[in-house]
Amino acid sequence: MTGHSGTFRRKPGLLAWLVFAPLAIWLLLFVILPTGMLVALSFAEQRGLGTIHFTWTLDNYVRAFQWTWLKVLSVSVWYAFLTTIICMVLGYPVAYYIGRSGPRTREILLALVMIPFWTSFLIRTYAWITILSKEGLLNTVLMSMNIVSEPLTLMYTPFASVLGLVYNFLPFMILPIYSSVERLDGAMIEAAHDLGAGPVRAFSQVIIPLTSPGIAAGALLVFIPSIAMFAITNLMGGGSQPTIGQVIYNQFTAGRNQPFGAALGTLLLMIFILALYLTKRYRKE
Amino acid sequence: MSAVASPFLPFPVHSLLRKLRGPRMQRSLFGFWTLLVFAFLYIPILLLVVFSFNESRLNIRWEGFSLKWYGELFSNRTLLNAFYNSLIVASFTTVLATLLGTIGAWMLYRYRFPWQQAIGLLIFVPMVIPEVLMGASLLAQFVHLMHLPLGYTTLIIAHTTFCFPFVLVGVQARLQGIDPALEEAAMDLGAPPVKAFWLVIVPYLMPAIISGALMSFTLSFDEYIVSVFTSGATSQTLPLKVYGMARVGLNPQLNALSAIFVLATIFIVLGSQLLTRKQKP
Amino acid sequence: MKMKATLIAAAATTLMLVGCGKPAVTTEETPTSESTASPDAAAPETSEPKRLSVFSWSEYIPQSVIDDFATETGIKVSVENYASNEEMLAKLMAGGGAYDIIQPSEYVVEALVKEDALHPIDHAAIPNLKYIGPDFLNMAFDPGNKFSVPFMAGTVGIIVNTDLVKDEIRGYTDVFQEKFKGRIVVLDDAREIVSWAFETLDIPINEFTPENLEKAKPLLQKWLPLVRVYDSDSPKTSLINGDVALGVVWGGEGAKLLEENEKFKWVIPAEGSHLFVDSLAIPKTAKHPKNAELFMNYILRPEVSKRISDEFPYTNPNLAARKLLTPEQLSNPASFPSEEEMKSLQLFKDIGDQASQVDELVTTIKAQ
Numbered sequence: 001m002t003g004h005s006g007t008f009r010r011k012p013g014l015l016a017w018l019v020f021a022p023l024a025i026w027l028l029l030f031v032i033l034p035t036g037m038l039v040a041l042s043f044a045e046q047r048g049l050g051t052i053h054f055t056w057t058l059d060n061y062v063r064a065f066q067w068t069w070l071k072v073l074s075v076s077v078w079y080a081f082l083t084t085i086i087c088m089v090l091g092y093p094v095a096y097y098i099g100r101s102g103p104r105t106r107e108i109l110l111a112l113v114m115i116p117f118w119t120s121f122l123i124r125t126y127a128w129i130t131i132l133s134k135e136g137l138l139n140t141v142l143m144s145m146n147i148v149s150e151p152l153t154l155m156y157t158p159f160a161s162v163l164g165l166v167y168n169f170l171p172f173m174i175l176p177i178y179s180s181v182e183r184l185d186g187a188m189i190e191a192a193h194d195l196g197a198g199p200v201r202a203f204s205q206v207i208i209p210l211t212s213p214g215i216a217a218g219a220l221l222v223f224i225p226s227i228a229m230f231a232i233t234n235l236m237g238g239g240s241q242p243t244i245g246q247v248i249y250n251q252f253t254a255g256r257n258q259p260f261g262a263a264l265g266t267l268l269l270m271i272f273i274l275a276l277y278l279t280k281r282y283r284k285e
Numbered sequence: 286m287s288a289v290a291s292p293f294l295p296f297p298v299h300s301l302l303r304k305l306r307g308p309r310m311q312r313s314l315f316g317f318w319t320l321l322v323f324a325f326l327y328i329p330i331l332l333l334v335v336f337s338f339n340e341s342r343l344n345i346r347w348e349g350f351s352l353k354w355y356g357e358l359f360s361n362r363t364l365l366n367a368f369y370n371s372l373i374v375a376s377f378t379t380v381l382a383t384l385l386g387t388i389g390a391w392m393l394y395r396y397r398f399p400w401q402q403a404i405g406l407l408i409f410v411p412m413v414i415p416e417v418l419m420g421a422s423l424l425a426q427f428v429h430l431m432h433l434p435l436g437y438t439t440l441i442i443a444h445t446t447f448c449f450p451f452v453l454v455g456v457q458a459r460l461q462g463i464d465p466a467l468e469e470a471a472m473d474l475g476a477p478p479v480k481a482f483w484l485v486i487v488p489y490l491m492p493a494i495i496s497g498a499l500m501s502f503t504l505s506f507d508e509y510i511v512s513v514f515t516s517g518a519t520s521q522t523l524p525l526k527v528y529g530m531a532r533v534g535l536n537p538q539l540n541a542l543s544a545i546f547v548l549a550t551i552f553i554v555l556g557s558q559l560l561t562r563k564q565k566p
Numbered sequence: 567m568k569m570k571a572t573l574i575a576a577a578a579t580t581l582m583l584v585g586c587g588k589p590a591v592t593t594e595e596t597p598t599s600e601s602t603a604s605p606d607a608a609a610p611e612t613s614e615p616k617r618l619s620v621f622s623w624s625e626y627i628p629q630s631v632i633d634d635f636a637t638e639t640g641i642k643v644s645v646e647n648y649a650s651n652e653e654m655l656a657k658l659m660a661g662g663g664a665y666d667i668i669q670p671s672e673y674v675v676e677a678l679v680k681e682d683a684l685h686p687i688d689h690a691a692i693p694n695l696k697y698i699g700p701d702f703l704n705m706a707f708d709p710g711n712k713f714s715v716p717f718m719a720g721t722v723g724i725i726v727n728t729d730l731v732k733d734e735i736r737g738y739t740d741v742f743q744e745k746f747k748g749r750i751v752v753l754d755d756a757r758e759i760v761s762w763a764f765e766t767l768d769i770p771i772n773e774f775t776p777e778n779l780e781k782a783k784p785l786l787q788k789w790l791p792l793v794r795v796y797d798s799d800s801p802k803t804s805l806i807n808g809d810v811a812l813g814v815v816w817g818g819e820g821a822k823l824l825e826e827n828e829k830f831k832w833v834i835p836a837e838g839s840h841l842f843v844d845s846l847a848i849p850k851t852a853k854h855p856k857n858a859e860l861f862m863n864y865i866l867r868p869e870v871s872k873r874i875s876d877e878f879p880y881t882n883p884n885l886a887a888r889k890l891l892t893p894e895q896l897s898n899p900a901s902f903p904s905e906e907e908m909k910s911l912q913l914f915k916d917i918g919d920q921a922s923q924v925d926e927l928v929t930t931i932k933a934q
Contacts, residue, residue, distance in 0.1 A: 012396040023389040030446045034422035068930040097315040111554040114499045116330045119543035121507045127329035133807035175496035182492045217458035228415035239796035249417045253652030255925035265418040272413045518644035529624015531799040
């Protein structure tokens, strides 16, 4: 949406419209309409077992602006931010290595990155619990090697929550960055080194900027979904720190207040749209 | 430093130091890092494979070697059916999401559609929106507005909806660095736009397309909340069956199933690479 | 392209390993070798098409039981699962599927009856109802059992790892002490937690008025920071792993822990606890209510009920089934509370719109 693309953007002809139509229809049917219903729901009231009365009330929004929910939201955003940064640091070198590998190795490594996540989420998480718990694998190893004298408390902590999040989102950082790395020209990189730039500078001033679309994409694909992610933080973190995803889910179950959940969700959406809009304007300036 | 040392030493220090600081050293460092990260990714997997041979039913203590879970797995029709359903839904979702995401990204890049900005935002909605809201709203959409019976179709539609943004964002990122000369070349060939797209753009986009496909499959295969709302009785997926299992303790049959799937996939990936002789240009 | 082919090939190979050909689309049709034919349950034919749609808690009705029912009656059973009452309600109310059998807890039955959402059951078609103990019949949430039959019951109580905790624990107050900070597990259920506070403060456990919630707030503010794990699905995990030392959990979880290791001890809180009763009921929108009644009758057979107890050591309301259990099973205090304890247990009622406030209170305290 910047740079070259501007010179080539054309007005769509008939063929273009035809090709674009499926996406447009999909968006209409399965994104716009359901979201519209959700926003409408946020102005309703739930009575009894689950019957919704459209009273067009602002109560849900008024309620949403209480400290509890704002705190919960900020905690979720913070976890998401931490996760994104850690994934970037852990994932970039991996993506770079894979992207600069030969074509066969590339494909193997790429698949290998994803394959652990074709196991069921729950058993993966329980495997981590087995590793991190007080009488678990890690502690047993550390104690037997006398590195620690008391077992470490790792499970059911914020550390475990973030570890779980990073673990599950790492591939979503690696893959987009890989995409950007793959198109790097080998000659370009050699040139950067030959010019006498130290490896660190060659990297930070040439390679990273060139792969920035991939980094940005990876950041988006990790940060955004992890805000509302709660299954991981619940299982690994013990559930003592409520997250916005959990709160909204509660409204549809024990909390019996779907319109309130919808209001919280709509607010989340609004905040996101605002953030995206501001980022675009900042970029343009 | 190096300029001073080299006249007095028998080997070329300057180039040695350059080698240490150069791209090859970098590559080894990165390779080592990659190894560590892969260890991080695979240690839990190794653990769960090991536990699939555990005598005890609880996935917590090792109590002896046994193959019984593998045996029981093959007669557990419900679990296998759920696995089969998950594969079907994930496969269809991957194809659909990749198509929608790739074509969508290209169209938005290439042409100026009305409401371009709004569409750009809408794409993100399925990603931002908490899954329970997406599930509930899609359920209402299917049942009340579209009168669709719940089953494979609704599942696939729901999964595709939250998967395609991942593909689209990835492809968009790859498009951002595209060489305009590439497109010009396609046009110059005199080929109609569709052919130009297929022969020139798609190969360029392939890494992003493959990444998107991999992400879609993973997301769909493990999706729980949206599936709760949009599945029917005959399309129960694996996560739906598994989530309740936690109450009684996760059955090691699940470990066995995952172990088989993971090992089979790795085997196939390695195998297909070893068998192919043609390299991609 | 190669990658996609690889993926599809992987799927295909795994499918071949998994069982050639297209598996049955409806999940339960497999005949099993075991069959529980019983003298007083010659399955009569109903005029309905031979299908049954079951919407139940995951893993609560053993697959083998369902398969045997299908074999005996020739009825094709399809099963959908949920992980909480509210999940079931959400899907039921949204008009998601036409279910013939649901498995609601007692307060949900009450709410469904109030909303006239259940199909009345014909006792003549369910003669095995006679096996249910009088303690579990005609309960407040469904007088006369017009709409539901009890499936399994249980309590919530305290489980203690006596290797890690040497003190005597008699009730909630003993559990929530500073010295156990960070070593406690409780259910992830706002209503439950607040009801324990109510019991400690002698407030009626079903009256979640704003005043009562205010009264309970200080106690909860003292309790909740001491909790390490909130887990309704599998609290036994953290207990077995040694990450927590004691907790307040479901009776069934407690029973499993007692079976697992002698170091665990079960205590019904002195301040009071409640009895939950999960029942089978038929939604009004059911398409095959007569088949559903057949199913209910089948579940109530003593041998079938015993099999369920074997897998899920909750409190079995079926007295004839209890006669078939082993002495160990019957002596498990978490499965079968004593007479005295049974008398002290209360029942949850439907609290309707107050649920939202309860959830908010607990979330607020957790967030601090």
